[in-house]
C-alpha cells in the first residue's frame with residue numbers, strides 16, 4: 001500500500017550516514033552556566049542567555065504578577081483584541097530604552113525579521129543581504145517578491161558595485177546582522193550606512209546577539225558605533241540577552257504604523273502571553289540598572305579569547321561574547337565537541353551547511369553567569385584536546 005510519508009526514513013538515513021542527523025534532548029534544570037542535560041551535569045557554553053537573565057527571579061516575579069492581572073493566553077492577534085496592558089507597557093518601555101519614536105513586539109525574532117522584510121519590499125525592489133545573515137532574514141528575502149542580491153560576508157566593495165547596478169529598482173534595502181551569530185564577527189555598519197546614504201537605500205539591521213550586550217546603554221552595536229540615527233530599521237529579539245521570548249522592531253512612528261498594517265506575522269499570529277511581555281519589561285530595567293553585567297561579560301570574553309589564542313587555537317578576530325574556535329574539518333569539529341562533552345563541557349560544533357566546508361568551528365557562547373572557575377575548567381578542556 002502506498003505510504004505517503006514513506007520517503008522520510010530514507011532521507012533520515014541519508015542524514016545519519018553523513019553524520020548530520022540531529023536529535024533533540026531535554027534540559028531538566030533552568031537555563032544557566034550549569035545545566036542538567038541528557039542525564040548529566042554540564043558546564044554550558046551553548047546558550048544565548050548572555051546576561052544570565054533567563055532564570056532571574058525578578059523576571060519570574062514580573063511574569064507571575066502579569067498572570068494574576070491578565071491571565072495566561074492573549075486569545076487573539078495583537079491587531080484584534082490580543083494586545084494587553086503588558087504588551088503595551090513593553091512597547092512603551094522598549095521605545096524609551098531604544099531611544100526611538102516607537103517599538104513593535106512580535107511573537108519571535110524570526111517573525112520580526114521575516115515579517116518586516118516582506119512588508120517593506122515588493123516586486124520591483126531589490127534586497128542586498130550578507131551571505132552570513134540569519135535564517136530568518138534569508139527567509140524574509142524569500143517571502144518578499146523583491147529581487148535578492150546576496151553579497152559576500154562584510155564585503156562593502158562588492159556591495160557598492162551591486163548598488164551601482166541597482167538604479168532601475170524602485171526601493172533598495174540593505175539588511176545585515178550586526179553581530180553574526182556563528183563566527184562572532186561584526187558588520188561594517190558605518191560603511192553600510194555610508195552606502196545607504198550614497199545610493200538612497202534603506203538600512204535594516206538585526207541586533208539579536210548585540211541587544212543588552214553592546215553600547216553604553218546596552219542597545220547594541222549601532223549604539224556602540226554611534227550610528228543609531230543612520231539606521232532607520234532596527235530589529236532585535238527578547239530571546240537572547242533579555243532572557244525571554246519574542247522579537248521586536250524599533251524606529252520611527254510611521255514605520256511601526258506601517259508594520260501594524262502590513263506585516264503578516266504581526267497581523268495573523270496570536271499575541272504572546274502577558275507573562276512574557278511583563279518579564280521583558282523587568283529585563284529591560286535590569287539591562288539599564290546593571291551595566292556591569294555586560295561589562296563583565298565582555299571582560300571575560302576578551303580574557304578567554306586571549307588565553308585560547310595563547311594555547312595556539314585559532315579564534316578569529318572578533319570582539320564579542322561569541323568565540324569561534326576554528327578547527328577546519330567536520331570530523332575535527334564533531335570529535336572535539338564530543339570529547340569536550342565527555343569532560344562535562346557543552347561546546348557545540350558548527351558544521352556545514354551553517355559554515356562553509358573546511359571552516360568548521362567550536363562555538364563558545366559566554367554569559368555573565370560563567371565564573372572564573374568555569375572559564376578555567378573550559379581552558380583545561382581545550383588543553384586536554386591538544387594532548
Ligand SMILES: *Cc1c(COP(=O)(O)O)cnc(C)c1O
Pocket residue numbers: 108109110111113134136177181206208209237238239245246247
Ligand atoms: C536567534 C536569532 C533570530 C531569531 O530570534 P528568535 O527570537 O529566537 O526567533 C533572529 N536573528 C538572529 C541573528 C538570531 O540569532
